[in-house]
Amino acid sequence: MAYDVKFCERIFSKTNGRCHLCRCQLNFNKYGKSDTKDSWEVEHSVPRAKGGTDHLNNLYASCIPCNRSKGSASTRAARAKNGFKCAPLSKKRKVSNALTWGAVGSLAAFFAPPPLRIAVALIGMVAGVTIGHEVEPD
Ligand SMILES: [Zn+2]
Structure with missing residues (x-):
């Protein structure tokens, strides 16, 4: 799903521009560009397939490797794999x-x-x- 720039800024700032799963620094201007290390996508904490919504409270900035490898795993499990319990603070x-x-x-x-x-x-x-x-x- 495509999100407008303002909405992407809100998602990006929730975690101070960091991937909410591994905390690597992301580049806002590389949204959806899969060819660079600091590019990012919008990740659904609760996947849409499991009833997750497109509301801001369910959306986080994520690096592309994290987003794609998370699959249908829970956010808690994906963060725990990197040693974290919660998303980075704004x-x-x-x-x-x-x-x-x-x-x-x-x-x-x-x-x-x-x-x-x-x-x-x-x-x-x-x-x-x-x-x-x-x-x-x-
Ligand atoms: Zn990541």
Whole structure:
């Protein structure tokens, strides 16, 4: 099925331009071109043959080897083959996680003695942002 450019951008950005199965970096301009390493296709998490829809929540960017080798296997099994439990996070989601964890880290200052509060708040914020940027849901 052909998708318009805007819809492809939404699918592509869901995983920050990475294959949702193996996480290799994809090139947006190589949609559907099977001759290059970073080309990609739209992958149905639940295959259409099993009742999967063309709604955004069922569609992911995938490199062509992953998409074609997945077949009718489950997304969970295909990701597990590459050692992953979930899709890569979007850029927006990474920033949101970093801000949340940064705020949580800063709150540690409330439990520190007064002379150390600023240092603990800064360390907590930096640690929180660092952890939050990479944390992934299970
Ligand atoms: Zn892949």
